[in-house]
Amino acid sequence: MQYSMFIGRWQPLHKGHLWLINQRLEQGKNVWLAIRDVEPDENNPWTAKEIEKMIHQGELKDLILDGRVITSIIPDIESVNYGRGVGYEVIEHTPPKEIGDISATKIREKLRQEKKL
Numbered sequence: 001m002q003y004s005m006f007i008g009r010w011q012p013l014h015k016g017h018l019w020l021i022n023q024r025l026e027q028g029k030n031v032w033l034a035i036r037d038v039e040p041d042e043n044n045p046w047t048a049k050e051i052e053k054m055i056h057q058g059e060l061k062d063l064i065l066d067g068r069v070i071t072s073i074i075p076d077i078e079s080v081n082y083g084r085g086v087g088y089e090v091i092e093h094t095p096p097k098e099i100g101d102i103s104a105t106k107i108r109e110k111l112r113q114e115k116k117l
Contacts, residue, residue, distance in 0.1 A: 001030060001067075002029075002030065003029075003030045003031060003032035003070065004024040004029045004030065004031050004032065004091075005031075005032045005034055006020065006021065006031065006032070006033055006034065007034040007036065007074070007077065007080065008033070008034070008035070008036065009035070009036050009038055009044055009051070009104075010033065010035055010051050010055065011043065011044050011045065011046060011051065011104055011108065012046070012051070012054060012104065012107060012108075013051070013054065013055055013058060013059075013060075014102055014104055014107055015099070015102055016095065016099050016100070016102035016104075018059060018060075019095055019099045020093055020095065021033070021060070021069070023093045025063070025068065025069075030067070030068050030069070030070070031063075031068065031069045031070075032069075032070050032071070032072070033055060033069065033070070033071045033072075034071075034072055034073075034074045035048045035051050035052055035055075035071060035072065035073045035074065036048065036074060036075075036076050036077060037073050037074065037075055037076055038076050039076075043105070043108075045108060045117055048073040049073065052071050052073060055071055056071065
Protein backbone atom coordinates (compact mmCIF):
# COMPACT_ATOMS: atom_id res chain seq x y z
CA MET A 1 0.00 0.00 0.00
CA GLN A 2 1.30 3.48 -0.85
CA TYR A 3 1.00 6.64 1.22
CA SER A 4 1.34 10.37 0.65
CA MET A 5 3.77 11.53 3.32
CA PHE A 6 3.43 14.78 5.24
CA ILE A 7 6.23 15.76 7.62
CA GLY A 8 5.46 18.20 10.40
CA ARG A 9 5.47 19.10 14.06
CA TRP A 10 1.63 19.30 14.17
CA GLN A 11 1.81 21.61 17.23
CA PRO A 12 -1.22 21.23 17.26
CA LEU A 13 -2.94 19.60 14.29
CA HIS A 14 -5.37 22.29 13.06
CA LYS A 15 -7.85 23.07 10.26
CA GLY A 16 -5.06 24.20 7.93
CA HIS A 17 -3.33 20.85 8.35
CA LEU A 18 -6.62 19.02 7.85
CA TRP A 19 -7.23 20.95 4.61
CA LEU A 20 -3.81 19.85 3.37
CA ILE A 21 -4.31 16.21 4.37
CA ASN A 22 -7.75 16.20 2.75
CA GLN A 23 -6.24 17.24 -0.60
CA ARG A 24 -4.77 13.75 -0.89
CA LEU A 25 -7.56 11.84 0.86
CA GLU A 26 -10.13 13.33 -1.53
CA GLN A 27 -8.05 11.94 -4.42
CA GLY A 28 -8.38 8.47 -2.91
CA LYS A 29 -4.82 8.50 -1.58
CA ASN A 30 -3.68 7.28 1.83
CA VAL A 31 -1.79 9.64 4.12
CA TRP A 32 1.22 9.15 6.37
CA LEU A 33 1.78 11.82 9.02
CA ALA A 34 5.43 11.83 10.04
CA ILE A 35 5.69 13.60 13.39
CA ARG A 36 9.04 15.29 13.94
CA ASP A 37 10.49 14.43 17.33
CA VAL A 38 11.40 17.96 18.37
CA GLU A 39 12.53 19.04 21.82
CA PRO A 40 9.59 20.66 23.66
CA ASP A 41 9.90 24.44 24.01
CA GLU A 42 7.76 27.58 23.69
CA ASN A 43 6.89 26.80 20.04
CA ASN A 44 6.62 23.03 20.59
CA PRO A 45 4.77 22.58 23.88
CA TRP A 46 3.91 18.91 23.30
CA THR A 47 6.16 15.90 22.87
CA ALA A 48 5.93 13.86 19.68
CA LYS A 49 4.17 11.08 21.64
CA GLU A 50 1.60 13.56 22.96
CA ILE A 51 1.00 14.88 19.44
CA GLU A 52 0.58 11.35 18.09
CA LYS A 53 -1.95 10.56 20.84
CA MET A 54 -3.90 13.78 20.12
CA ILE A 55 -3.98 12.94 16.39
CA HIS A 56 -5.24 9.41 17.08
CA GLN A 57 -8.00 10.76 19.33
CA GLY A 58 -8.99 13.66 17.06
CA GLU A 59 -10.73 14.27 13.75
CA LEU A 60 -8.64 11.66 11.89
CA LYS A 61 -9.52 8.86 14.33
CA ASP A 62 -11.82 6.94 11.95
CA LEU A 63 -9.42 7.29 9.02
CA ILE A 64 -6.62 5.94 11.23
CA LEU A 65 -8.79 2.98 12.26
CA ASP A 66 -9.51 2.31 8.56
CA GLY A 67 -5.79 2.48 7.66
CA ARG A 68 -6.28 5.49 5.37
CA VAL A 69 -4.08 7.58 7.68
CA ILE A 70 -1.04 6.31 9.54
CA THR A 71 1.31 8.14 11.88
CA SER A 72 4.87 7.64 13.02
CA ILE A 73 7.39 9.60 14.99
CA ILE A 74 10.57 10.42 13.09
CA PRO A 75 13.80 12.08 14.22
CA ASP A 76 13.90 15.84 13.78
CA ILE A 77 15.09 16.63 10.26
CA GLU A 78 17.02 19.44 8.66
CA SER A 79 16.12 18.67 5.04
CA VAL A 80 14.33 16.29 2.71
CA ASN A 81 16.51 14.98 -0.11
CA TYR A 82 15.89 12.72 -3.07
CA GLY A 83 17.64 11.46 -6.15
CA ARG A 84 16.34 11.24 -9.68
CA GLY A 85 13.95 8.49 -10.65
CA VAL A 86 13.16 7.49 -7.08
CA GLY A 87 9.56 6.52 -7.89
CA TYR A 88 7.57 9.20 -6.13
CA GLU A 89 6.47 12.80 -6.62
CA VAL A 90 7.10 15.92 -4.58
CA ILE A 91 3.78 17.80 -4.54
CA GLU A 92 3.09 21.31 -3.23
CA HIS A 93 -0.47 22.19 -2.23
CA THR A 94 -1.28 25.92 -2.19
CA PRO A 95 -4.15 26.61 0.19
CA PRO A 96 -6.76 29.34 -0.23
CA LYS A 97 -6.03 32.48 1.83
CA GLU A 98 -8.43 31.62 4.67
CA ILE A 99 -6.64 28.30 5.17
CA GLY A 100 -3.16 29.72 4.64
CA ASP A 101 -3.84 32.33 7.32
CA ILE A 102 -4.36 29.67 10.01
CA SER A 103 -1.46 29.82 12.44
CA ALA A 104 -0.49 27.19 15.00
CA THR A 105 1.42 29.96 16.80
CA LYS A 106 -1.84 31.89 17.25
CA ILE A 107 -3.64 28.71 18.31
CA ARG A 108 -1.00 28.07 20.98
CA GLU A 109 -1.24 31.71 22.17
CA LYS A 110 -5.03 31.38 22.52
CA LEU A 111 -4.65 28.09 24.43
CA ARG A 112 -2.18 29.80 26.79
CA GLN A 113 -4.59 32.72 27.35
CA GLU A 114 -7.38 30.25 28.11
CA LYS A 115 -5.04 28.41 30.53
CA LYS A 116 -5.40 25.23 28.45
CA LEU A 117 -1.67 25.06 27.75
